Amino acid sequence: MTGISRKWFFEVISIISIVIFIVSALLVVIISRSYYRTVETTLNTNASDLLSSYFSLYGNDSSENFAQGGREFIENFTGSDIMEAWVIDSEGKVILSSSGFEIEQSDMPDYNEALRSDSGRAIWTGRTSTGERIMSETTLISSGSGVAGAVRFMISLKYIDSQIISIIIITAVVSLAFLALIIFVSSRFYVKTIVRPVRNVCSIAERIAGGDLDARVEQYNDDDEIGMLCEKINDMATELESADKMKNDFISTVSHELRTPLTAIKGWGETLIQIGETDPATSKRGMEVILDETGRLNEMVEELLDFSRMSNGRMSLNIEKIDVLAELDETVFAFRERAAREGIEISYNVPPVPVPADADASRIKQVFVNILDNAIKYTHQGGRITVKAELERPKTLRIIFTDNGKGIAPDDLPKVKEKFFKADSTVRGSGIGLAVVDEIMKLHKGDFTIDSILGEGTTVTLTLPVDEIPEEEVAISEQQ
Secondary structure, eight states: OOHHHHHHIIIIIHHHHHHHHHHHHHHHHHHHHHHHHHHHHHHHHHHHHHHHHHSGGGTTSOHHHHHHHHHHHHHTOOOTTTOEEEEEETTSOEEEETTOSOOOOOOOHHHHHHHHSSSSEEEEEEEOTTSOEEEEEEEEEEETTEEEEEEEEEEEOHHHHHHHHHHHHHHHHHHHHHHHHHHHHHHHHHIIIIIHHHHHHHHHHHHHHTTOTTOOOOOOOOOSHHHHHHHHHHHHHHHHHHHHHHHHHHHHHHHHHHHHHHHHHHHHHHHHHHHTTSOHHHHHHHHHHHHHHHHHHHHHHHHHHHHHHHHTTOOOOOOEEEEHHHHHHHHHHHHHHHHHHTTOEEEEEOOSSOOEEEEOHHHHHHHHHHHHHHHHHTSOTTOEEEEEEEEETTTEEEEEEEEOSSOOOTTTGGGTTSTTOOSOTTSOSOSOHHHHHHHHHHHTTOEEEEEEETTTEEEEEEEEEOOOOOHHHHHHHHHO
């Protein structure tokens, strides 16, 4: 017995054992008290009924008449099969016994207690001088001048104690048998429903940790925490497998993306060395290519750094008061030339008013850059990209980017914000641009949504909290 089985046994079974012991002990105590209460009731009944019948006439008579009443009582005593009765004189001596034997004088605690009691009656449980356990009750017989004597009833507890011992033994045996049954049944159930699945989960987890991402926990049909754990382990394995595939795709893509500009830089560098200063036009063209490709490399490095910061939760913002539309204007202006070279038209329509907000200017601009870069990459020559901004009362700016490019398949749409995911592996890029956009918008308490129809185009909507715009400026923007 190891691990969770030992813990279960020593904790759960010990609690069950304690509960069974307490219940058994209470049962024995209740039965014992019931037996002793029956004996006490028997003594009280005899003391009340028999004494009132034989000694009520001797209350004011002499001790001789009391002794005569005692003899009549003993001669007519019918309870000798279950108890013994003594008649005690006024001096505390036993003068008559229902057993017929001479009584050796001994301590009578109940008689002494009855003398001190206002009721003239007392009961006692204990052992006699011979060691026998008894329950006795003494009732005083009063006379006009005081106490004429007393009658003491005694019942042996030997039989009752043996019955109680038998009950204790039977209760102990039944309790142990019940506990053994619980341990047997629950152990089989516990091992089947908990230990085996947990061991299976541990085995599968070790295989997954060792790199076997195809490993799965066998189906567990019970709808409980173990079933949920098995399901989550399988989900985790699926996610890890997907993440591993995306990682491999990412490494392949980044390697390809790095190789292309590096090849161009190396090739033009070698060309420039060979031609020297003999061909200024070619040298200028080569330097332009080197600068462009260096810029691409710099963008890729920045994306990778942003991904690292985002993964570690260390992406920070430099918050200041900015004009969001001014940053958008600069970004659109920078992309118009590139779009024109690729035969793509950019339509731009925003309110002619400043839109101040507390934000990080470089990060907001990075959002616009990533979205426009994606739109151009996935839009064919002759396509169109529309950028539109709308002010919504009281403090919301909505920016909408719409293209008529390739669009995104319905199955891929929920994944486009995931790190490393690329809907089209033939298009250049690392696959983390939109994940960075999503993180930046969340840090600005904004919203970023994507709607797309495959083959028709994509719409990206950014919703950003801004400062409250005066009503007259909003009206002017709406008119235009």
